[in-house]
Amino acid sequence: MAKRETPLLDQLESGPWPSFVTDIKRQAETKPECWDILGILELSYKDRITHWKHGGIVGVFGYGGGIVGRYADVPEQFPGVEHFHTVRVAQPASKYYSTENLRGLMNLWEKYGSGMTNFHGSTGDIILLGTRTENLEPFFWDLTHDMGQDLGGSGSNLRTPANCIGMSRCEWSCYDTEEACHSLTLKYQDEIHRPAFPYKFKFKFSGCPNDCVASIARSDISVIGTWRDAIRIDQAAVKEYIAGNYPANGGAHSGRDWGKFDITKEVIELCPTNCMWMEGSELKIDAAECTRCMHCINAMPRALRPGLDKGASICVGAKAPILDGAQFSTLIVPFIKMSPDNEFEELVEFIEKVWDWWMEVGKNRERVGETMQRVGLPTFLSVMGIDPLPQHVKEPRSNPYVFWKEEEVEGGFERDIDEFRAAHKA
């Protein structure tokens, strides 16, 4: 394949940020079909419209997803990207790699694909960008047989779960997010590979409310670590912060002079529930009023730590705007224990209850968050067998359109108009 003229794209080679154009050109030295990636993109820049055809259904035998089919709408002009399918490969929890593994993967992809990748897709998968239909099965064979790796999810199924780095390199993680993500991914392989749901479904696992994997916004079931006893305070370290010997927020704001650390201004007065105060030189926290927002811990990581009675909150229903508006996940279970020793039993039981219900009542292409909106939170809680709690709402309803069940109303709903008329003349 010939080199392409790309005057518009060439402008994106200047500036300090790593240039994807330069990278693709470098790949094109050994894989000339990459010139057609640049060529078709240049054409799109010029025409201001995509040059990929609608949809594409390709895959490997045994699976209903994992590969996103794509065809150029100008194949004669750019034969190198006539087929340009994307392969989703399951990533390791937290995306830790050995160079040996990455070299193996790249050797495979140079052999069967374009050599271009996306590290990683938003859901977490390793994305291998661009190959032909006839390469899919041989690639899949080598991936599974030589690398011991599998495809990720696509379609109306459980998508590839993802997690924050958790206990591997963070002192705030309240449960083992990597183990949870890994073991649930293995447990639900069938649900990942063979679409059986009304629509897509995602898990994400965050170790604390900082939510570094954005589970509350980007997963149907968001598992967010927390604790239910008191924040652990090292008073000696608090003094070091006040004295200016430890940088606030781990030095995150050192790029600008914000003045000397002021614990009152930067921590105590910013606490959303006002549950902190100084008693002489001692920092005090009223644990019963703390909502575990992480701010004080984030500001003074060497002095404050999450409590010891750790677990997670489960929130449900986040989704992007289509169809009826964007949603964050809403709190359903304030606290569960998260233990690898019982294979995350409580969480597994919760997930399967959601699926049993949603697979039955969910409409075609309706995210679980929309199903919840349609039936209402009280109905969802009752099918889940969860007692309503004040923590389930930010505020009580302001309209009076309250439904009652017949058995909750004395005398029921069967009434006789003549009986009413006997006491109240028309």
Added chain:
Amino acid sequence: MPTIEHNGKSFEVDEDGFLLKGDDFNQEWVDYVKGVEGISEMTDEHVKVIDALQEYYKKNGIAPMVRILSKTTGFPLKRIYELFPSGPGKGACKMAGLPKPTGCV
């Protein structure tokens, strides 16, 4: 768009091998798809799935959700994959002559 010749019949298909015109569906089509979708032998169970898809499509104008297909045929999803290795979308819908599944796949 490519044209496929099989047993003297010709079919207009898209890149993914789905029939462009559902009316072209016939036994030769079934026989052709059988070859490309990893199906060694057609059984009554295959026919039952194909019939269920076509009937639902004729009535509703869309392909049924997976669990409706399972309910009407009585086959769990696992069995459907045993019958159609590419699954109900790429395998069975293609063979039944239904339009290509769309959306965020």
